[in-house]
Amino acid sequence: xxxxxxxxxxxxxxxxxxxxxxxxxxxxxxxxxxxxxxxxxxxxxxxxxxxxxxxxxxxxxxxxxxxxxxxxxxxxxxxxxxxxxxxxxxxxxxxxxxxxxxxxxxxxxxxxxxxxxxxxxxxxxxxxxxxxxxxxxxxxxxxxxxxxxxxxxxxxxxxxxxxxxxxxxx
Amino acid sequence: xxxxxxxxxxxxxxxxxxxxxxxxxxxxxxxxxxxxxxxxxxxxxxxxxxxxxxxxxxxxxxxxxxxxxxxxxxxxxxxxxxxxxxxxxxxxxxxxxxxxxxxxxxxxxxxxxxxxxxxxxxxxxxxxxx
Numbered sequence: 245x246x247x248x249x250x251x252x253x254x255x256x257x258x259x260x261x262x263x264x265x266x267x268x269x270x271x272x273x274x275x276x277x278x279x280x281x282x283x284x285x286x287x288x289x290x291x292x293x294x295x296x297x298x299x300x301x302x303x304x305x306x307x308x309x310x311x312x313x314x315x316x317x318x319x320x321x322x323x324x325x326x327x328x329x330x331x332x333x334x335x336x337x338x339x340x341x342x343x344x345x346x347x348x349x350x351x352x353x354x355x356x357x358x359x360x361x362x363x364x365x366x367x368x369x370x371x372x373x374x375x376x377x378x379x380x381x382x383x384x385x386x387x388x389x390x391x392x393x394x395x396x397x398x399x400x401x402x403x404x405x406x407x408x409x410x411x412x413x414x
Numbered sequence: 415x416x417x418x419x420x421x422x423x424x425x426x427x428x429x430x431x432x433x434x435x436x437x438x439x440x441x442x443x444x445x446x447x448x449x450x451x452x453x454x455x456x457x458x459x460x461x462x463x464x465x466x467x468x469x470x471x472x473x474x475x476x477x478x479x480x481x482x483x484x485x486x487x488x489x490x491x492x493x494x495x496x497x498x499x500x501x502x503x504x505x506x507x508x509x510x511x512x513x514x515x516x517x518x519x520x521x522x523x524x525x526x527x528x529x530x531x532x533x534x535x536x537x538x539x540x541x542x543x544x
Binding site for chain 2: 352
């Protein structure tokens with residue numbers, strides 16, 4: 245079993261990235277907590293999982309993505325519930341004192357919720373984790389072209405959806 | 415516009431993870447886990463846990479059916495041997511068998527039948543040689 249400081253180190257170094265990624269995918273804070281807890285419990289009990297991982301962050305994002313997809317796939321009713329949740333507002337971004345910025349963040353979170361989960365995952369990793377398409381393809385276990393096309397489709401939809409607001413605050 | 419728009423999105427700061435989660439998640443991770451045997455078993459069963467569970471359930475059903483099913487051959491034998499009718503039938507069959515055996519013995523002790531004619535080919539050969 246990995247020693248406690250190892251798990252603490254993993255948490256301190258990567259939880260800040262895992263949390264918004266999972267929240268963006270699952271659109272539900274309780275589910276995000278459950279998946280994160282499940283992930284760290286798994287790492288504590290099976291430390292060999294990380295052995296040989298070249299990129300620790302990438303590997304953890306991959307585990308988190310797989311766990312989130314598993315959760316979303318458990319039962320049709322649950323998926324419908326998540327579809328509904330995805331369209332509802334999620335506090336994905338930090339609050340802003342500027343009303344225009346705050347409105348933009350809220351609309352951005354809403355627009356992200358309207359995208360399919362696979363496009364959302366690629367957009368998140370590209371925009372906020374600043375991963376290359378190669379790294380995204382490896383993390384999500386998809387072909388490079390798929391990662392690039394999902395990003396293009398997703399960003400086009402966001403642009404169409406947010407254009408009026410973006411033009412206003414630019 | 416595309417790059418500007420993407421930069422604008424990237425500039426939006428993501429929400430911080432709630433502080434109290436750290437203690438909750440780390441305490442769950444440091445809690446006592448399952449025994450090494452259970453861990454080994456789960457890693458062995460992991461590839462197809464549902465298939466293994468289904469197979470185990472099928473075996474349990476088979477075992478239950480086997481234990482609850484009546485033992486028909488033994489019942490049939492015991493009931494058959496205990497009725498007086500069956501004893502009478504058995505004696506009758508023994509008598510018939512004895513009669514048959516004695517009649518067969520008589521048949522064997524009677525004079526032998528004349529020898530069957532030999533095949534024609536063999537007769538012709540003897541005639542030719544003779």
